[in-house]
Amino acid sequence: RFHPAGATVAAAAHRLVLAAGGSEFGTVSLHVDDEVSFATWLPLLPTLGAVLEQLLQRPALARQLDECGQQLRNSEQRFRDLFDHLPDPCWLIERGHFTDCNRAAVALLGYAHREDILQHPSRLSPQRQPDGRLSFDKAEEMMQTALREGVHRFEWEHQRADGSCFPAEVTLARIRIEGHDALYCVWRDITQRKRVEQQAYDLAFFDPLTHLPNRRLLHDRLEQAMANSVRSGCHGALAYLDLDHFKVLNDTRGHDVGDRLLAQVALRLRDVVRGSDTVARMGGDEFVVLIQPLDENAEIAATQAHRIGEQILAVLAAACDVESMPWHGSASIGIALFHGHGLPAREVLKRADLAMYQAKAAGRNALRFFDPSIQVRVAARAQLEADLRLALAGRQLTLQYQPQVDACGHCIGVEALLRWQHPQRGAVAPIEFITLAEETGLITSIGQWVLGEACRVLDGWTRQPAFARLQLAVNVSARQFYQGNFVASVSELLRTHDIEPSRLRLELTESMLLGNLDHAIDTMRELKDIGVRFSLDDFGTGYSSLNYVKRLPIDQIKIDQSFVRDIHTDANDAAICRAVIAMGRSLGLSTVAEGVETAQQWEFLAGEGCDAAQGYLYAPPLALDAFADWLREHG
Incomplete structure (x- = not known):
């Protein structure tokens, strides 16, 4: 820094520039105080310019500038190489x-x-x-x-x-x-x-065979449709359809052929519905069509849904070419309307499903709308099932005994009949709960209890002379009979209670035997070998074929009460009873007529050679103590 004035400043600056220029590198810094005027510096500028020009021409500085330039070029090339070679x-x-x-x-x-x-x-x-x-x-x-x-x-x-x-x-x-x-x-x-994301999405929300939306995606779209219904005020409908007799195709032609039929059904459904509708596969041979929007008026909306349902029935009734063979199928369709969020989505789906079963019950290849009364019956059935599960453990089930009387008026046997005394509802009709027990599988546990109770009663009767000669008949369900351990369980009960096997008579129906006749015969013969007797119950209501009756190791045929009831007013019923009795006699089988209520009925049956009668003519089903009193009175 220099603080003199005038020419002295110029001289000092000149010396400084020369000094800086004398070294290989130099920096000149000049500071002008405020009191030094610009006029003082003006004569010095040419000198400064000349010195700087000399400095720039020096080799060392030129090399430095050249190296800096090369570094810049190298840096740019590295960037370019990196930029261009990035994958x-x-x-x-x-x-x-x-x-x-x-x-x-x-x-x-x-x-x-x-x-x-x-x-x-x-x-x-x-x-x-x-x-x-x-x-x-x-x-x-x-x-x-x-x-x-x-x-x-x-x-x-x-x-x-x-x-x-x-x-x-x-x-x-x-x-x-x-x-x-x-x-x-x-x-x-x-x-x-x-592509991977789409595959994962498809697996989660679409059926892999038909590529239709699955249950999860249908539920989502049904929720959206219900939300849209709130905004628009329009109705929607859910059509639940099941292919009729699809199991027959699967069993006779194989699952590959069944899959091809399902794929064709999916294509036909997509073609027949509107662009705003959704077709989904629920699994197996069950499909659902979400129909929306429909009219704001419920009656018109139902008509629109019915029209679409009829179109679906028509297109599915057309022959399908599977494995170069035509398949003429049909479907049963149940439809449930919805409007807004008045019902949960799962409830709408359940209603459509119930309506579909109603269509099947109507003979298949039919369409039915959900009837609220169905829901009432379904709820009652569910409650009855829950109560029945408690009944067995709560000792609400009992056996009643109805005597079987021969032509001389002597009691030769007894049938044990299951009864249910509900704590609130009172006596529940057997037709209500036995069918339910069979459908739910409870019949197996109930049947085992019945057999055990019957054996316990037979054990008690052994020590009473008036009862010791009686046979006790017990009804056996198909589920129970075809269990792998059925023979062993019966044998164990007989050993436990030390019962003469011939005093136990198992009653089987025609329909349960025809499902697997060879298996049934093998099971019956095993039990027959240890002395158990068999009755063929409800004879005449099934196939009643002599071809299988002669193969069965049975001891007795029971004539169904439906033929006995009108034996004097219906010539066909009389002819059937006469034929059954004659067939039994020719095969060496005893015959028992059920539902005998009048002396006139028994007179006809006895005249044809019927061995025994069971019915209100002699006694209704009785509690154990009441039956004992009856037996003492009638002998």
């Missing part, structure tokens, strides 16, 4: 314009030259993105977001030179170039990732 496509965006891109971008987009991309960036995207927005508008928004936040990642659909499109994941990062903000863009082809 992911990338480019630079400055002030909204594409100013550079790498080789990967050129190659993956299918262009020949870099300039093709830089000069026509609008070709790199379709007009609209998958979300429906214009590509130009969305690109502007994405760039502004990246400039504001520093980094922004999003998905984008790119377009190749050949016009094909593919999904990409794009990352925009803000950088500084020559003093201004720019964007460094890197993107990656995510076609494979999208």
Whole structure:
């Protein structure tokens, strides 16, 4: 720093510049105090210029500048090499314009030259993105977001030179170039990732065989339809359909053929419904059609749904070509209307399912709408099932005994009949709970209890002379009879109670035996070998074929009460009873007529040679103590 004035300043400055110029590197710093006028410095400027020119011409400084330039060129080349050899496509965006891109971008987009991309960036995207927005508008928004936040990642659909499109994941990062903000863009082809995501989505929400929505996706769409119904005020409908006799096709022609039929059914359903409707497969041979929107008026909406249901029945009734053979099928359809969120989605589905079963009960190839009374019956059935499960443990089940009387009026046997005394409902009719027990599988446990109770009673009767000669008949269900341990369980009960096996008579029906006749005969023979007797119950109500009756190791035939009831007013019933008695006699089998209520009925039966009668003519089913009193009175 120099603080003199005038020429002295100039001389001092001159000496300083010369001194600096005498070394290989030098820096000159001049500071002018406020009191030194500009006029004082003016004569010095030419001298300073000359000295600086000499400095620039010195070799050392030139080398330095050249090295700096080379370093800049090397740095730029490294950047270019790194930029061009990145495996992911990338480019630079400055002030909204594409100013550079790498080789990967050129190659993956299918262009020949870099300039093709830089000069026509609008070709790199379709007009609209998958979300429906214009590509130009969305690109502007994405760039502004990246400039504001520093980094922004999003998905984008790119377009190749050949016009094909593919999904990409794009990352925009803000950088500084020559003093201004720019964007460094890197993107990656995510076609494979999208394919895997779609496969996972399809597995979660679509049926792999028919490619229809599955139960989960249907439930979601039903919820959406119900929400739409709230806004629009329109009704919707759910049609639940089940293919009739599909099991026959599966069992006779194999599951591959069944699968081909299901695929054809799916195609036909998609073709017959409207674009706004949804066809879904629930599993097996069950499909659901979500029909919406329908009219605001419930009656009109039901008519519209019925029309679509009829169209479905018609298209499914047409022959299907499976395995080069025509298959004439049909379907049963149940329809439930819905309006808004008045019911949960699962309740609507359940109602349609119940209506479908009503269509099946009506003879199949039919359509039924949900009847609220069905729900009442279903709820009552569910409660009855729950009560029945408690009945066995709570000792609400009992046996009553109805005598079987021969032509001389002597009691030769007894049938044990199951009864249920409900604590609130009182006596429940057997037809109500026995059918329910068979459907739910409870009949197996109940049947085992009945057998055990019958054996216990027989054990007690052994020590009473008046009862010791009686046979006790017990009804056996198909589920119980076909259990693998049935023979062993009966044998164990007989041993436990030390009962003469011939005093136990098992009653079987025709229908339960025909399901697996050979198995039934084998089981019966095993028990027959140890002395157990058999009756064929309800004879005449099934096939009543002599071909199988003669093969069965039975001891007795029971004539069903439906033939006995009108024996004097219906000639056919009289002829059937006469034929059954004659057949029994010819095969060496005893005959027992059920439901005998009048002396006239028994007179006819006895005259034809019937061995015994059971019915209200002699006694109704009686409690154990009441039967003992009856036996003492009638002998």
